[in-house]
Amino acid sequence: MKHWTIREVEDSPCPFPGLLPGVLEMRVKEGSKIRNLMGFAMARMQCEAGSSGQASLRQVVFTGSGRAVTKTITCAEIMKRKMGGLHQLTKVRYKSVREVWESQEGGDGEMTVHRTVPSISILLSKDPLDPLEPGYQPPETQTALWEEREGNDGLHQAGKRPFDHIAIQSETQPKRFCP
Template identity: 65%
Template sequence: SEDYRKTRSEDSACPIPGLPANTLHMRVKEGSKIRNLLRLATARMQGEGGDGGGTPVRQVVFTGSGRGITKTVTCVEILKRKVAGLHQLSKLYYKTVTETWGSPGLTVDRTVPAICILLSKDPLDPQEPGYQPPRTDGVSVPKMSCEPLNQI
């Protein structure tokens, strides 16, 4: 009988050069559980060992592609609320995913959108495209005026 299972390989290079060796890399997939990703990332960023007894980190990179992009952005936004003062650098790019169906295999290369977001306790280059400064808590967001317009 034919084997129609799909195997998948992809390049996982993040387009942010020069990351320190101890940067925590979080790969977000469509089926990833946000609470599990955030539990690990928050513990490591806040200097707790967590379940893995890992050392504290000053930078974390979240990467996701295709249908995992929305979940990647959600993780980043929640972590920025849990850990104050994080600088952000976001990069959008495309990557090639190779899918092989069956054995001997029909191979198909697909190009999918991807996102790579660096959160750092240390300052980043504000001139770098995709940079966002830390949130400024306590600053109120301007309210929209809902007053009726004067009629002529």
């Protein structure tokens, strides 16, 4: 029985030309823990200039491909909600990956597979970005978030709480089934 190991060879230049020097590049992998990624990125973006000898960063890029795309988006959304006021630029593309499978038993057992996988890069910046660039999203204000959640149906009136308009069916009521 042959045992195989894999090594990936990939080439992925940064899709954002002209980034500030010292931008934080977070490479999100399928097995990455969101807590670890966010702890590191938030600490670097929130540190004050001069404290702990590091300057506060102005930009961070989260990049992930394949099964890590959703985790990459989650990291960017968490940072936007926690920090607020961040401009966003998103680039989606496909990237070619060459996988070389080698036999651990030696010999001539080698197989190469070429795959194309989706990839996403999300730039978050404290400084304004070009609003005409495809993939740009302006910062959301906290009031805009609440207005969006409340809608225009008068929930913001005094004495009304969000979700008061939702009727909850009791377990004691009979359930209807359509034939």
